Amino acid sequence: MANDFCWFELVTTDTAAAGAFYEAVIGWTSEMSSGPSGPYTIFKTADGIPVGGMLEMKDMPPAWLGYVAVDDVDAFAGKVQAAGGQIHKAPQDIPGVGRFAVVADPQGAVFVLFKGAPATPPLQPAPMSPGSLGWSELHAADWEAAFAFYSGLFGWVKHDVVPMGEMGVYQTFGLSQAFGGMFSNHQPAPGPYWLYYFGVDGVDSAVERVKAHGGQILMGPAEVPGGAFVVNAQDPQGGFFAFLGMRG
Incomplete structure (x- = not known):
């Protein structure tokens, strides 16, 4: 749904250790993929529904990022800036996946604007279900x-x-x-x-x-x-x- 959170991503210093931790605690399974910044882990529920991802970055504190679905990443990035927010990563494409921008609100909380490439929305797990x-x-x-x-x-x-x-x-x-x-x-x-x-x-x-x-x-x-x-x-x-x- 537009203007709602649609994906969650962990940026961490040790993807192998973090992946093992979240698989044990939350019950996710993981699948290796690739992204614009290198290897990318996709977390899935026990039913096989993708709910989030993970990538390794050694030079920033570990944090979860939420992706908000929008109909025009560039236009929304402009709105963020006009309202006093910041652009941390300018809009760019992930081939075959979609377009995104990393931004922050005027108080500094970071989130991601995202428009997916596929025409059909991805499956969503049931609310409150394990792994959702x-x-x-x-x-x-x-x-x-x-x-x-x-x-x-x-x-x-x-x-x-x-x-x-x-x-x-x-x-x-x-x-x-x-x-x-x-x-x-x-x-x-x-x-x-x-x-x-x-x-x-x-x-x-x-x-x-x-x-x-x-x-x-x-x-x-x-x-x-x-x-x-x-x-x-x-x-x-x-x-x-x-x-x-x-x-x-």
């Missing part, structure tokens, strides 16, 4: 200013507001349905960033798998509206990620 990528969360310096930027860019609208006490509010957003949330995290490290939630089959066992394979649990399990539980974590290379599912 089901929630996108912005840790902003100022969520209200961030929302103004993204709503102007993508037409995102506000959904539910969740009070968080002294931390303020958690504003969910999306199009016809909510697919993410944002809040003001006044000490985000290493700065404002997007955090992506992956579905798992049993939150408690996933917590143990994170620990057993060298990752760290940063928060949770914490119950969220709807009865699911969420956990924030860090992989062994330093990339932040999160997962959600039911207890047990």
Whole structure:
């Protein structure tokens, strides 16, 4: 769907180690491919549906990037710049795959604009299913200013507001349905960033798998509206990620 997240990508310093970690923790399988920057790993659910990718870059901190589907990468890159954002990688083609640009919002959170080459949209796993990528969360310096930027860019609208006490509010957003949330995290490290939630089959066992394979649990399990539980974590290379599912 246009103006929604359509792909997720891990840029890391050690793809072999990171791939083994996420396969164990999330339950993905992986397939080697190639991209404009060299070897490219594709993560798939147990049903064989591609949901994300991974590439190795030694000169930048490990991080997950979210791709937002747009109908014109160049036009949207211009809108990002006009609204005070930055262009980190100018629009370019991936032969046979599509066109992309790496950009950042005015507060510095990085994301990717993408238009796929195929006419038919790729398969999407069922929401909340193991291995699916089901929630996108912005840790902003100022969520209200961030929302103004993204709503102007993508037409995102506000959904539910969740009070968080002294931390303020958690504003969910999306199009016809909510697919993410944002809040003001006044000490985000290493700065404002997007955090992506992956579905798992049993939150408690996933917590143990994170620990057993060298990752760290940063928060949770914490119950969220709807009865699911969420956990924030860090992989062994330093990339932040999160997962959600039911207890047990």
